[in-house]
Amino acid sequence: MVRVGIVGSRFSAGLHAQAYQRTGKVELVAASAIDNLNEFCRKYRIADSCRDFREMLKRDDIELVSVCVPNFLHKEVVIAAAESGKHVICEKPLATRVEDAREMLRAARKNRVKLMYAEDWIFAPALRRAKSICDEGAIGQVLYLKAKETHPGSHSLYAQKIEYCGGGAMIHLAIHSIGFVRWFKGKEVVEVVGKVSGGARDNLKHHNFEGEDWGVGILTFEDKSQALVEGNYITCGGLDDVVEIYGSKGVIKIDLTQGSPLSVYSLDGYSYAIEKAEMTKGWTKPAVDEEASLGYIDEIAHFVDCVAEDKEPQPGMRGEDGLKALEVTMAIYKSAQEGRTIKIR
Numbered sequence: 387m388v389r390v391g392i393v394g395s396r397f398s399a400g401l402h403a404q405a406y407q408r409t410g411k412v413e414l415v416a417a418s419a420i421d422n423l424n425e426f427c428r429k430y431r432i433a434d435s436c437r438d439f440r441e442m443l444k445r446d447d448i449e450l451v452s453v454c455v456p457n458f459l460h461k462e463v464v465i466a467a468a469e470s471g472k473h474v475i476c477e478k479p480l481a482t483r484v485e486d487a488r489e490m491l492r493a494a495r496k497n498r499v500k501l502m503y504a505e506d507w508i509f510a511p512a513l514r515r516a517k518s519i520c521d522e523g524a525i526g527q528v529l530y531l532k533a534k535e536t537h538p539g540s541h542s543l544y545a546q547k548i549e550y551c552g553g554g555a556m557i558h559l560a561i562h563s564i565g566f567v568r569w570f571k572g573k574e575v576v577e578v579v580g581k582v583s584g585g586a587r588d589n590l591k592h593h594n595f596e597g598e599d600w601g602v603g604i605l606t607f608e609d610k611s612q613a614l615v616e617g618n619y620i621t622c623g624g625l626d627d628v629v630e631i632y633g634s635k636g637v638i639k640i641d642l643t644q645g646s647p648l649s650v651y652s653l654d655g656y657s658y659a660i661e662k663a664e665m666t667k668g669w670t671k672p673a674v675d676e677e678a679s680l681g682y683i684d685e686i687a688h689f690v691d692c693v694a695e696d697k698e699p700q701p702g703m704r705g706e707d708g709l710k711a712l713e714v715t716m717a718i719y720k721s722a723q724e725g726r727t728i729k730i731r
């Protein structure tokens with residue numbers, strides 16, 4: 387059994403806890419958070435809890451720590467975990483600043499622990515199937531990818547503040563698309579063009595959000611192929627993750643969130659259909675196993691195996707990949723701000 391401690395107690399902490407339990411290979415020994423701790427520990431049968439994550443990190447028996455706290459805290463928690471000799475899974479984005487992400491990687495290297503980057507899309511079964519079909523040569527050479535994550539607005543107040551989030555919908559949502567297209571292509575992004583809404587009163591819809599509520603980036607890879615990545619908070623109807631892959635001999639289209647095999651018509655509504663859906667009345671398409679279809683279950687299982695078998699995480703899931711995704715994100719912001727193409731490297 388791999389012994390795990392979780393920092394955080396709400397949305398993503400719950401996703402990690404469920405996924406750990408589904409591996410059957412993990413003992414959840416402790417959790418740390420500043421709220422919701424008792425409820426969280428009761429739900430996931432975690433015996434030890436403390437408000438201060440540094441207290442939790444003193445336990446010698448913890449091998450792996452999940453970092454499920456607001457973005458601006460990733461650096462502090464990851465570095466403290468690395469310095470206490472624990473392997474770390476860090477939620478996206480790796481950090482709110484590129485320099486912080488580099489410091490986190492240095493801390494992991496210095497302390498000889500694994501820093502793993504939780505990009506769940508790379509383990510979404512539909513996206514992995516698309517990749518294997520593509521690798522067979524079914525659509526020829528990949529020329530252009532489109533990938534977006536959109537929804538009506540974040541559930542967390544911290545996500546509305548630039549200081550805590552690092553930006554708006556681009557860093558918080560589209561970073562999934564960026565991590566995904568980079569892994570799918572297996573190539574580096576060398577150039578970006580970005581456009582984002584201006585934040586606050588210059589947003590399209592959410593004038594109370596400091597960061598942008600809409601953003602796109604056009605990425606050029608080293609082989610001259612292109613990708614369009616998008617994140618926005620102006621999409622009604624719940625989480626909408628869509629990927630399209632255009633090859634020289636074919637096309638693949640993936641609807642990760644809205645394309646359930648279930649259709650439900652309800653006059654009164656019911657408790658839950660899909661993440662961030664505003665309502666469940668009328669016709670809806672509820673997710674069947676959202677944690678699995680979005681990749682969380684297989685992602686965590688992969689990380690647990692990396693620790694248990696002392697393996698490196700697969701491409702796309704290493705701390706270095708989190709850094710690259712953040713560099714591309716920041717180049718998109720720079721491009722939007724300066725109105726020009728930004729070269730990377």
Ligand SMILES: NC(=O)c1ccc[n+]([C@@H]2O[C@H](COP(=O)([O-])OP(=O)(O)OC[C@H]3O[C@@H](n4cnc5c(N)ncnc54)[C@H](O)[C@@H]3O)[C@@H](O)[C@H]2O)c1
Pocket residue numbers: 393394395396397398399418419420421422437439453454455456457459477478479504506542543558
């Ligand atoms: N991979 C995904 O699809 C996905 C989905 C949601 C969130 N996330 C990421 O997970 C992270 C957390 O987001 P969330 O939606 O779970 O946020 P949340 O608001 O639901 O929960 C934040 C948690 O952080 C804890 N916390 C805050 N300050 C703390 C501190 N000083 N010490 C210990 N705990 C502290 C809070 O108690 C709370 O449990 C973010 O980085 C977010 O980007 C990833």
